[in-house]
Amino acid sequence: MRFALCNETFADRPLADGFHLAAEIGYTGIELAPFTLGDPAAPGGGELRDARQLSASDRKKIKAAATDAGLEVVGLHWLLAKTEGFYLTSPDPAVQQATADYLAALAVLCADLGGKVMVLGSPQQRNRLPGVSLEEATDHAATVLGAMLPVCEDRGVTLALEPLGPAEGDFLNTAAEAVALADRLGSPACRLHLDVKAMASEPTPIVDIVTANAAHTAHFHANDPNLLGPGMGEVDFPPIYQALEATGYDGWVSVEVFRYEPSPEEIARISYANLVAAG
Template identity: 90%
Template sequence: MKFAICNETFADRSLADGFRLAAEIGYTGVELAPFTLSDHAATGAGELKDVRQLSASDRARIKSAAADAGVEVVGLHWLLAKTEGFYLTSPDPKVQHATADYLASLAVLCADLGGKVMVLGSPQQRNLLPGVSLEEATDHAATVLGAMLPICEDRGVTLALEPLGPAEGDFMNTAAEAVALADRLGSPACRVHLDVKAMASEPTPIVEIVQLNAAHTAHFHANDPNLLGPGMGEVDFPPIYQALQATGYDGWVSVEVFKYEPTPEAIARTSYANLLAAAKS
């Protein structure tokens, strides 16, 4: 298994500096949030409002910055965060079309940056809307994703559906629900993403979830329900790592945290040390 970290961890520094720090700590991959990519954009300083504005040269600069630092671009996550007009489970055909087009454009961006996976979490852009049942929402999501998956297939990018716990939303809360949607879509480019924090909200033990969903798992986030990194809370991480290893998972284990205390760098270093310890246990 290979260790990566989500780049928004280093939001306190430039994109390139974040790549260099990740490599210096020992990570060999970085997972990118689209809303962080303004550093290398020709559109100028400040937050990039729409990553579709990234030119070919912008994309080449980001890819080169990662390579120069010695890390690989794993792919993208937070796909719909900080966007407007997109929604995975909307009943509005115009919103469905716009969302499918946007996700397809992210698949192109992911491939242009050298990435292979896109993690579809973004709970605030998929939760059930008033008057929309879970069954209807699932139908709408299948319509949106079915329209963009041919681009993933063409570009060699895997869309990894991320189940999230009920504290974050009310759509696709379990690994089983994510697998069911992936199976319904029936595309080789659509699989499932597992996240420790999210799995901790399920009644099934995390190790068992890992084992049951091994054939469907394309990507993995290491963290803790306390919003810190792996091994920094109550969840015992080594057995989870061992379960991944036993099932033959050979993809990325990517650190995704949501609290940066005492500092982002300290979180990144401790998380990496805990990943190494789990690998040696």
């Protein structure tokens, strides 16, 4: 398995500086949040609300910065964060089309940057709206994703559906629900993303979820329900890592955290050390 870091971890410094620090720690991949790609020279990359604004030159510079640091761009996550007008489960056909178009544009961006996976989490842009049932929300999501997946297939990008716990939303809360939606869509470019923090909210043990969904899993986030990195909370991470190995998973394990205490750099270093030790 290969270890990557989500780039917003180093939101206190320009993109290239964050890339070099991640590589110095030992990571070989970087996972990008589109909203951080507005200004590579600004701390945190400068906020970007519409990734379609990135020119061909911008894309080449970002990819080159990762390459210069010795990192591979894994792909994108936080796909709809900080955007406006997009919603995965909206009943409005115009919003559905706009969302499909934007996700398709992100697939192009992902490929342009050298990435191969897009993690679809973004709970604030997918939670069920008032009066929309779970069945209806699933239908709407299938409409949106069905319209953009041909672009993923064409560009060699996998859309990885991310289950999130009930504390974060009310749509796609379990691995089984995400797999069911992927099966319904029937595209080889639509698979499952697993996240330790999210899996901890399910009644099924995390190791069992990993094992049961091995054939569907395209990508993996390592973290803890306490919002810190792998091995930094109550979840016993080594058995999870070993379960991934036992299933033959050979993809990326990306560290995604939400609390940066005592500091982003220390979180990144401890997380990497714990990943290495788990193996």
